Amino acid sequence: MGGRALRAALTVVVAVAGLVAAPALPASAVSSGRPTAVAVAADGTSYVGFAGVAGLVVLAADGTPAGSIALGAPVTALDVDPGGDVWADDGSTVTRLSPAGAVRGSFPHRPAASCSADAGRYGGIDVTGSLVYVAERCRGTVGVYGRSGTLKATVDLPGSASPRGIAWAPAFRKVPARLYVSVPDAGKVYGYDAAGLNGRSKPVVTVTRSRPGGLAADDHGHLAVLDSASNGLYLYDAATKYSLYRTLGHPPTAATTKGYLSRPADVAQGGAKVGRQFWVADTGNGRVQRWTVGGTTRWMADTKPPSAPGTPSNAEAPTVSGDPVVGAELSCSTGAWTGAPTSYAQTWLRDDEPIAGATGATYVVTAEDLGTELSCVVTATNAVGDSAPATSEPVAVGDGVPTGPVTTCRGGPSVRIERSGKVVAKPFVTLRIRAPEGADEVEISNDGFRHFDRKPLVSGCRYPWTLDGGPSARPKVVSVRFPGVAGVVKDHVLLDGAAPVIHQVTAKWITARQGWVLRIRATDRGTGIAFARVGKTRSSTKKFGWPADVVSWDSSQLRWIQVTDRAGLRSKWYRFRLG
Numbered sequence: 001m002g003g004r005a006l007r008a009a010l011t012v013v014v015a016v017a018g019l020v021a022a023p024a025l026p027a028s029a030v031s032s033g034r035p036t037a038v039a040v041a042a043d044g045t046s047y048v049g050f051a052g053v054a055g056l057v058v059l060a061a062d063g064t065p066a067g068s069i070a071l072g073a074p075v076t077a078l079d080v081d082p083g084g085d086v087w088a089d090d091g092s093t094v095t096r097l098s099p100a101g102a103v104r105g106s107f108p109h110r111p112a113a114s115c116s117a118d119a120g121r122y123g124g125i126d127v128t129g130s131l132v133y134v135a136e137r138c139r140g141t142v143g144v145y146g147r148s149g150t151l152k153a154t155v156d157l158p159g160s161a162s163p164r165g166i167a168w169a170p171a172f173r174k175v176p177a178r179l180y181v182s183v184p185d186a187g188k189v190y191g192y193d194a195a196g197l198n199g200r201s202k203p204v205v206t207v208t209r210s211r212p213g214g215l216a217a218d219d220h221g222h223l224a225v226l227d228s229a230s231n232g233l234y235l236y237d238a239a240t241k242y243s244l245y246r247t248l249g250h251p252p253t254a255a256t257t258k259g260y261l262s263r264p265a266d267v268a269q270g271g272a273k274v275g276r277q278f279w280v281a282d283t284g285n286g287r288v289q290r291w292t293v294g295g296t297t298r299w300m301a302d303t304k305p306p307s308a309p310g311t312p313s314n315a316e317a318p319t320v321s322g323d324p325v326v327g328a329e330l331s332c333s334t335g336a337w338t339g340a341p342t343s344y345a346q347t348w349l350r351d352d353e354p355i356a357g358a359t360g361a362t363y364v365v366t367a368e369d370l371g372t373e374l375s376c377v378v379t380a381t382n383a384v385g386d387s388a389p390a391t392s393e394p395v396a397v398g399d400g401v402p403t404g405p406v407t408t409c410r411g412g413p414s415v416r417i418e419r420s421g422k423v424v425a426k427p428f429v430t431l432r433i434r435a436p437e438g439a440d441e442v443e444i445s446n447d448g449f450r451h452f453d454r455k456p457l458v459s460g461c462r463y464p465w466t467l468d469g470g471p472s473a474r475p476k477v478v479s480v481r482f483p484g485v486a487g488v489v490k491d492h493v494l495l496d497g498a499a500p501v502i503h504q505v506t507a508k509w510i511t512a513r514q515g516w517v518l519r520i521r522a523t524d525r526g527t528g529i530a531f532a533r534v535g536k537t538r539s540s541t542k543k544f545g546w547p548a549d550v551v552s553w554d555s556s557q558l559r560w561i562q563v564t565d566r567a568g569l570r571s572k573w574y575r576f577r578l579g
Helices: none
Strands: 037-040 046-050 053-059 065-070 077-080 086-089 093-097 103-108 124-127 131-135 141-146 151-156 166-169 178-183 188-193 205-208 212-217 222-227 232-237 243-248 266-269 278-282 287-291 297-302 313-316 329-332 336-338 343-350 362-364 373-381 414-417 428-434 441-445 453-456 462-466 476-481 489-495 501-510 515-523 529-535 542-545 550-552 560-565
Touching: 037 278, 046 077, 077 124, 077 266, 086 124, 124 166, 124 178, 131 166, 178 212, 188 212, 188 222, 212 266, 212 278, 222 266, 329 373, 414 476, 414 489, 428 441, 428 476, 441 462, 501 560, 515 529, 515 560
Parallel strands: 037 077, 037 266, 166 212
Antiparallel strands: 037 046, 046 053, 053 065, 077 086, 086 093, 093 103, 124 131, 131 141, 141 151, 166 178, 178 188, 188 205, 212 222, 222 232, 232 243, 266 278, 278 287, 287 297, 313 336, 329 362, 343 373, 414 428, 428 462, 441 453, 441 476, 476 489, 501 515, 515 550, 529 542, 529 560
């Protein structure tokens, strides 16, 4: 996510400009690979990483394949330093490689952390001649390291969400050197004065986008922000108060046509020798595109993850078959492979993110899938080992009911709200309904049938449903009946998708209690606050029941505070400063 990327010497500010029109490519040109990281060297050689594969694909300046590099772990982020070395971050370790892939050194993140955060959506790295900036995938912080791995500073970002893109820019005119960091879940890009970064540093500028990801910044005060939600690349001018002067990628349309994007994950930019052009990891389309700063598409390169020598290699991508509507069952084929695979493993994705527990050859579409795209990933195994994963083309889940006769879920009438616990975070749920013999319709209500929806029975027995109202400590009740059949069946669940909020924290020395007594004023709109965590650091906090009674003779032990509600949702961290 090179901070030296985007060095376009633009002298005329343009209001809005789209990409130059280019002919559509055939659907077969879209790869089953899903690149999530890209970096480019001074000569235009690019390095492409994949969140689930321990290796890089190397592309020549014209987009043709130029080999691959094996890594010890899947890639979170990539950068190429001014000397041409490749830096790969896997979320816990930063590794420095020669252009040919020889390891020159490595160092761990400090402090160490691991998490399930998607490596294709969080975490970033930018390397200058003297410093390495790491956007932490598992924490809302940025680590500033020396090139040998010495931790020089840790910058706490606003809120607790994890960052993605990171880009350093030198001083330009009256704009000092800046470090830019994107936080996708907050919809923000934060700009910091790069000089003297430390734990107390605060953003001096904020840019808002739908879901900002990859970043690039140049030596002429320009900032490029890649937005994975709107499928666009947005260019800002720091010298004119970060005015938006150009938009690339035809947002918000997602398409396979050259010059269009689909859920892009990363952007890099070459130097003067290659016209300061952009390389974009077009994740949803499984390719890398090279654009000029004006928007012309130079080329697009279909990318597949590299496989280890001797392991199976994908010759034909898997496919998803079935009716993509709620309640229907989809099937994932294995595709075609070389290397004599002996077994296959399948995983299902929703908008390119793994679906918890969906690891078989079939998958039943749920209400949560409505309006998303589903795909499947196949890994083949032979005597040597596992292949690189191959991903199917996605199918869009729309309204409708599965075709075919209703032959399942007969018996005593019942309804069950599908969930993993006692609480759901969103009002969009799936009902599993069992109907008596003879019934061909079902009526569903949130309010005891003052209002209700009548639906035909479906063979998958699952029905999308929206609970009424917002988060509440009172259960949401769903009632079901069948026309012509006496009786009503019900199920209930708690709805709480709103995290608690800390409004104020105070502390007072009380001699009788021999310490500082902490008072936390916090509210929760849903299930109610369950407990608080308080401590000197975020990683060393202790748990206190609610309402919290916290006493400490050492005020430094009251520095970090967080509250959690009964649904498990956590507030933002509150940093308390006494006095």
